[in-house]
Amino acid sequence: MAKIKKIVKSIKIDADKCxxxxxxxxxxAGFHAxxxxxxxxxARARIKVVTYRRKDIWFPVFAxxxxxxxxxxxxxxxxxxxxxxxxxxxxxxxxxxxxxxxPDSGLPLRCDMCESDPPLPExxxxxICINNVLTYVEKEExxxxxxxxxxxxxxxxxxxxxxxxxxxxxxVARMIEKD
Amino acid sequence: MRYAETGYNLEIDLAxxxxxxxxxxxxxxxxxxxxLGTDVKLFWDRVPPETKAFDPENLLVFSSGLLGATYxxxxxxxxxxxxxxQTDLLAYPMMGGFWASELxxxxxxxxxxxxxxxxxxxxxxxxxxxxxxxxxxxxxKGAVETQDLIRxxxxxxxxxxxxIGLAGENRAFVASIEQxxxxxxxxxxxxxxxxxxxxxxxxRGTKDINIYDGVKLMEHLEELKKFVVHRNENPLTGIEMxxxxxxxxxxxxxxxxxxxxxxxxxxxxARTRRKDFWNQEIFERWSKSHWSAVKxxxxxxxxxxxCGTLISFQDVPRYMMKCFSKLSYLFGSxxxxxxxxxxxxxxxxxxxxxxxxxxxxxxxxxxxxxxGIFTDADFKGCPTxxxxxxxxxxxxxxxxxxxxxxxxxGVYWAARRIGKGAEEFDHNTIKxxxxxxxxxxxxxxxxxxMFATNEKISITQxxxxxxxxxxxxxxxxxxxxxxxxxxxxxxxxxxxxxWNPRGExxxxxxxxxxxxxxxxxxxxxxHNIDDAIGLCAxxxxxxxxxxxxxxxxxxxxNAATGMDLDEESLKKIVNRSRNLHRAFNNxxxxxxxxxxxxxxxxxxxxxxxxxxxxxxxxxxxGWTYDGIPTKERLHELDLDYVYDDLVKRGIxxxxxxxxxx
Numbered sequence: 001m002a003k004i005k006k007i008v009k010s011i012k013i014d015a016d017k018c019x020x021x022x023x024x025x026x027x028x029a030g031f032h033a034x035x036x037x038x039x040x041x042x043a044r045a046r047i048k049v050v051t052y053r054r055k056d057i058w059f060p061v062f063a064x065x066x067x068x069x070x071x072x073x074x075x076x077x078x079x080x081x082x083x084x085x086x087x088x089x090x091x092x093x094x095x096x097x098x099x100x101x102x103p104d105s106g107l108p109l110r111c112d113m114c115e116s117d118p119p120l121p122e123x124x125x126x127x128i129c130i131n132n133v134l135t136y137v138e139k140e141e142x143x144x145x146x147x148x149x150x151x152x153x154x155x156x157x158x159x160x161x162x163x164x165x166x167x168x169x170x171x172v173a174r175m176i177e178k179d
Numbered sequence: 180m181r182y183a184e185t186g187y188n189l190e191i192d193l194a195x196x197x198x199x200x201x202x203x204x205x206x207x208x209x210x211x212x213x214x215l216g217t218d219v220k221l222f223w224d225r226v227p228p229e230t231k232a233f234d235p236e237n238l239l240v241f242s243s244g245l246l247g248a249t250y251x252x253x254x255x256x257x258x259x260x261x262x263x264x265q266t267d268l269l270a271y272p273m274m275g276g277f278w279a280s281e282l283x284x285x286x287x288x289x290x291x292x293x294x295x296x297x298x299x300x301x302x303x304x305x306x307x308x309x310x311x312x313x314x315x316x317x318x319x320k321g322a323v324e325t326q327d328l329i330r331x332x333x334x335x336x337x338x339x340x341x342x343i344g345l346a347g348e349n350r351a352f353v354a355s356i357e358q359x360x361x362x363x364x365x366x367x368x369x370x371x372x373x374x375x376x377x378x379x380x381x382x383r384g385t386k387d388i389n390i391y392d393g394v395k396l397m398e399h400l401e402e403l404k405k406f407v408v409h410r411n412e413n414p415l416t417g418i419e420m421x422x423x424x425x426x427x428x429x430x431x432x433x434x435x436x437x438x439x440x441x442x443x444x445x446x447x448x449a450r451t452r453r454k455d456f457w458n459q460e461i462f463e464r465w466s467k468s469h470w471s472a473v474k475x476x477x478x479x480x481x482x483x484x485x486c487g488t489l490i491s492f493q494d495v496p497r498y499m500m501k502c503f504s505k506l507s508y509l510f511g512s513x514x515x516x517x518x519x520x521x522x523x524x525x526x527x528x529x530x531x532x533x534x535x536x537x538x539x540x541x542x543x544x545x546x547x548x549x550x551g552i553f554t555d556a557d558f559k560g561c562p563t564x565x566x567x568x569x570x571x572x573x574x575x576x577x578x579x580x581x582x583x584x585x586x587x588x589g590v591y592w593a594a595r596r597i598g599k600g601a602e603e604f605d606h607n608t609i610k611x612x613x614x615x616x617x618x619x620x621x622x623x624x625x626x627x628x629m630f631a632t633n634e635k636i637s638i639t640q641x642x643x644x645x646x647x648x649x650x651x652x653x654x655x656x657x658x659x660x661x662x663x664x665x666x667x668x669x670x671x672x673x674x675x676x677x678w679n680p681r682g683e684x685x686x687x688x689x690x691x692x693x694x695x696x697x698x699x700x701x702x703x704x705x706h707n708i709d710d711a712i713g714l715c716a717x718x719x720x721x722x723x724x725x726x727x728x729x730x731x732x733x734x735x736x737n738a739a740t741g742m743d744l745d746e747e748s749l750k751k752i753v754n755r756s757r758n759l760h761r762a763f764n765n766x767x768x769x770x771x772x773x774x775x776x777x778x779x780x781x782x783x784x785x786x787x788x789x790x791x792x793x794x795x796x797x798x799x800x801g802w803t804y805d806g807i808p809t810k811e812r813l814h815e816l817d818l819d820y821v822y823d824d825l826v827k828r829g830i831x832x833x834x835x836x837x838x839x840x
Contacts, residue, residue, distance in 0.1 A: 019485045021478035022277075023252070030250060030393060037393025040249050041284060043385035052336070053359060054327060054497040056474055056489055103385035130408050130483045 006143045009113045011126060012135040015059035022049050024060055024125035024134065031114055031124040043103045046111040047125050050088045057082055060125070060133065063100035064091030066108035066154055068161040093158075107155040181205065182391040183249055183739040184213055189287045189309065191302065193375055194235065194294035198309045203288065208740060209752075210817070213245030213288060215271055215710035216756035218260040221291070222269055223759055223821070228767045228828070232264035232367070233350065233374045241290040241341065241380060243279035244713015248388045249739045250396050252403060253482040253718040253727075255280055257341065257358065258710065259368035265352040265589050266611050266636060268764045270366030274341075275479035275487075275715055276359035278382065281339040285384025296376035299348070301329060303338075304382040314378035319345050321529030322357035322369075323498050329381050342379035343369045344531030346577045350374050351587035353533045353540065353576075360477055360487035360499035364533035365637050366612060367589075391741035399734050406726040407483060415723060417655050419648060426725055427484030428717035431502045432473060435466045446510050448542035449607040449616035461515060468517035479715065486717060492521035500524055504534035510616050511538025512569045519566045523573065530577035535637075536589060536613040541572040543590050543604055544582065552599050557582045589613060607777050610769070612636045614777060622687040622781045627789060628699045628796050630776040632806070634760050635706070643702040643720045644728070645671075649678040649685065665728035667701055667746070674698065687785050692795035699796065701729075707753040708732050755816040758801075758808045762821045765830055770805040771797075803835050810836045 025042035032046065033039050046063040075086045093100035093108035100109045114123040121127070122136035160168045190199045203217075211217045218240055230236045239261045246254040257279035263270035282290065285306050301314040317325055322344035329340050340358065347354035347369035354369030355362045363369075390396055407426055414424035420439045422429040431437075438457035445452055472492040476485035477499065487501040508523045509515065527534050545568060547553040561571045575583025585593040591611040594601040607614050609630060615638050629641045644665050650656045660672050674694045679685045690698060705720035705728070712732070714720075719727040727735070733744040744752075774793065778784075797804065801812030807830060813822040825831060 019476055019478040019483075021480065021482050023481050023483060026250060026481050030390075030397070033393070035393070037250065037397050038390055039387035040390055040393075041385070041387040043284065044387075053477070053489065053499060054323075056491070056497075058475070058477070098385075128404075130404065130411070131485070 002145050003142050004145045005140060008139045008141045008143070009123075010137050010139060011062065011113075011123065012137055013060055014133050014135070017131050017133045018049065018058045018060060019131060020049055020051050020053070020058040023128050025049060027124045027128040028114075031116075041103070044109070046100065046109045048099055055082055057084065057088075061089065062091055062111040063093060063109045065093070065110065066158050067092040067094050068158075070094050070096035108158050110151070110154060112151070180389055182389045182741050183245055183736075184208060185283055185286050185288050185386075185388065187287050188289045188291055189304065190291045190293075191309075191311070192294050193292060193296040193300070193311070193377065196311055198311070200287070200307070208245065209742065211756050211759075212708075212711035212736075212752055214242055214247075214256070214258055214713050215244075215260070215707065215760075216753065217711075218242050218258060218271060218289070219269070219756050219760045219763060221289075222260065222262075223763050226262065230262060231267065232262045232371055235294040237262045237293075237371060239292040239368065239371050239375060239377075241279075241282070241292075243283050243288055245711060246735060246739055247713040248280040248283035249390055250393065250400050250481075251712075251714075251735050251739060252400060252407075253479070253484070253715040254713045255480040255482060256710070256713040256715060257282075257361075257363065258713075259341075259356050259363040259372075261368050261371045263352075263366040263368075263612075264350070264370050264374075265367050265592070268610065268636070268767055268769055269634065269760065270368055271635075271710070272355070272363035272365040272368050273710065274356065274358055274361035274363040275482075276361035277339045277480045278341050278358045278380075279713060280480045281382045281384050283384065283388055284386055285382050286386050290380060292372075292375055292377060295374065299376050299378050301342075301379040301381060302377065303329075303333060304380065304384075305335075305338075306384055306386060317378050318348065320378075321345075322347070322355070322531035323528050324496075325379055326358065329379055333381060335381070335383055338381045338383040340379050340381045342531075343372050343377075344529050344577070346370075346530045346532045346587065347373035348378070349577065349579045349587060351532060351576065351579070352589045352592065353536045353587065355531045355533050357528060357531050359479075360489075360501060361479065362528070362531075362534075364535060367533075369531050390739055392738045396735065396738035399731065399738060402731075403726045404483075410724075410726070417650065417658050418646070418723065423723055425484075426718055426722055427482075428486035428502050428715070428721075430486065431505050432476065432486065432488040432500070435462065435469045437465070437506060440506055441509075443617070444506075444510060445616045445618040446513050448511070448539055448546050448604065449614075449618060452618065456515070465517045468521070472517075472521045482715065482718070484717070490521055490524070492518070492525075495522055495525045496529075498525050498528050500528070507534050507538045507616075508569065511542040512565045514566050514569075516566065519569075523566075523569060526570065526573055526577075530573065532573070532577065537573070537576070538569075539607065539613045539616060540576065540586050540590050540593065541569050543593070544572050544586055546604050547597065547601055550600075550604070552597065552601050552604075553582060606779055609776060610636050610773050614638060614780075618779060618782075620782045622783055622785055622788070624687050624690060624692065624695045624788070624792055625698055627776060627792055628695055629702065630780070631774040631793065632699070632796060633703060634757070634764060641702060641706060643705055643716075644723060644725070645698050645702060646675070646723065649680045651680050663724065664730070665724055667704075667729045671698065671701070687783070687788055692788075692792045693799070695792060696796040696799035700799065703757065704750060704753055705729065707757050708749065711753060711756065712736065751816070755818065758812060758816055759818060759821060761802070761806070762808055762813070762818070762825060765807045766825065766828060770807065774806060803831065803837065805832070805835065807831060807836075 025045035029044040030037040077084045126134040126136045242258040260271040299314040303310045325342040326340040350370045352367040355364040356369045441456045474489040474491040477487045576586040594605040633641045709719045
């Protein structure tokens with residue numbers, strides 16, 4: 001694929017400053033609700049504050065790509081004397097766990113940097129966190145051109161992976177007939 | 180559709196194991212909001228005055244507030260409401276943390292426990308799935324460690340757990356309920372939980388809370404956010420204590436300077452002030468100890484302020500703490516070692532005891548020993564140094580071992596069981612409950628009323644937006660008044676401007692009894708709103724100049740719930756709950772005779788003025804001479820059924836159901 005210049009949106013996470021309040025989760029879930037803020041439920045958030053209080057572990061993780069299968073191994077890291085399971089650090093919406101899935105449908109969630117029309121000056125999680133754990137940074141980078149995948153497509157792909165494409169198409173066809 | 184609240188309570192009969200999800204009456208939100216308001220209503224309807232704390236019929240209600248789990252910051256309070264074993268009145272200790280929000284996301288506003296489990300159990304609530312599980316393997320485990328043990332056992336790192344320690348299992352009247360960085364400490368709810376054989380309640384919820392107008396609610400939150408950021412960058416100046424200069428709980432973990440508390444408060448069993456205690460050497464030593472122990476600042480659910488800390492001190496297992504417990508064991512033991520604080524607080528939180536009452540109880544035991552009422556035999560094995568004694572006595576109390584069996588009942592009941600003149604040493608309780616360890620000179624009429632009359636029975640949770648002391652100069656007064664947007668009415672600024680530390684316009688005759696009644700009524704009102712919506716008092720009622728106040732509460736409530744409240748109608752709702760609360764306690768025998776601050780609280784007392792204060796306040800509240808809501812007041816608040824009940828039970832003396840009697 002061709003190389004293109006692209007504004008890469010990124011969030012710098014200063015986990016040392018995180019106090020574990022989860023205001024980022026609450027705001028994220030609300031922003032992505034339809035209509036906006038009509039429900040409040042951090043389980044729908046695309047950011048998750050991993051918390052092991054007495055181990056002094058508090059840090060936010062953003063929802064990344066959906067993966068159809070869990071990892072074979074379960075590794076762990078020791079950093080500054082604290083042990084982290086790599087599942088805790090992982091951004092994937094994965095069949096082995098509930099994290100980053102819609103709690104009712106189980107469909108995967110992914111951080112979209114709050115892209116919206118009109119655009120927000122910065123993602124909701126960044127603006128709600130007044131303790132500066134999250135900093136929004138835009139960088140211009142040369143990247144491989146890639147296909148833009150919509151939320152719906154991610155969801156459908158997950159269903160196709162779980163049930164098979166044929167079954168999915170069959171079901172959609174049946175739904176159209178019923179309507 | 181129900182907004183802000185889930186509309187369901189979880190009813191658990193511990194004796195039979197019956198668990199029911201019960202829909203609540205939607206009208207209750209309009210009449211009592213939620214939280215404390217609906218708790219009071221529930222207790223009025225279901226717990227008759229004959230029921231004692233340890234009767235199976237006593238309820239233990241874990242309640243969220245009306246705005247809990249919504250976008251409104253800091254509305255994370257869990258109330259643990261029950262009949263107190265210590266006072267025999269309604270107790271509703273509260274904690275911050277994460278539990279109540281998780282409960283609402285699981286689909287419930289309250290968990291209502293009744294009867295007793297046949298053996299130690301814990302309850303696991305995971306959305307619609309609710310289990311009562313064996314907890315015998317957790318017997319004797321610490322209240323903090325139990326939370327992690329249950330999360331591990333369930334393989335649910337995101338579950339929030341409220342738990343008791345050994346003191347609760349042993350039905351101590353000072354037992355707390357612990358959860359994350361918070362404790363519901365006062366008046367013995369942990370003892371009732373232990374009596375019901377419930378070690379813990381774990382909850383995980385992933386459901387939605389409906390918000391009536393979320394966009395509007397976020398607009399209000401944005402305003403609040405701006406205010407909080409502004410205050411964080413511009414702390415208040417011209418106040419007594421730096422810990423009260425921001426918003427959030429008093430920032431005792433941020434600041435080492437404790438000159439104000441340590442020189443102003445009474446040490447030992449609330450006996451003597453040490454006016455020359457604070458000096459540079461102490462400051463340096465405490466700073467070193469403090470910053471070696473504070474590992475990280477932490478928050479409660481959906482609140483940006485960082486009032487708690489993770490404590491990691493030398494070889495002591497880690498725990499979390501906040502606020503005034505930093506000093507309470509030092510006051511009690513007369514130790515000046517902050518290292519001692521970090522060590523004994525670990526035990527205190529794991530045993531699950533109220534770190535406000537307990538140090539006074541231990542100091543009371545030391546006094547009894549020094550007076551010869553407790554003997555060498557009673558103290559056999561006890562170290563002779565102050566700190567060693569406190570560790571030993573705390574162990575005894577939590578185990579109810581030896582004299583610890585008395586101490587676990589708190590000062591009032593311990594003194595009466597011990598006898599031999601021990602009653603004389605019970606000098607700092609109101610309604611049988613240990614009070615703030617403060618002994619001062621001149622009667623303060625505002626504090627007189629707050630100490631005497633509030634249903635919380637705990638002064639620290641009654642004070643509020645009104646400054647604790649008068650400002651000495653006109654300049655300081657104007658400085659204070661210029662951005663005092665939180666006052667409900669400009670007349671309060673006039674009262675404040677006329678208030679001086681000494682001379683004309685000073686305590687005890689100023690503020691006048693009428694002004695005092697109005698100010699105290701304001702303090703109560705904001706506390707009652709916070710306790711109904713589940714807001715941390717540090718962001719509202721307890722704070723000098725908070726972000727939440729009488730003028731913006733209705734906006735937040737309306738946007739979240741769809742109600743159409745203004746300041747007056749909101750005031751009426753909390754006034755209704757407050758009068759129902761008072762009637763509930765009146766029905767259990769509480770009246771004017773019980774409403775007296777400790778005799779030695781102030782050196783200079785004014786019996787006639789104090790009578791006038793109480794009478795004026797009662798009249799202002801629409802209560803009889805005995806402090807019971809009148810027929811008229813109850814009627815105004817749509818509480819005629821309460822009046823009928825009080826009459827039927829003979830709570831009014833003959834004909835005294837009006838305020839002029």
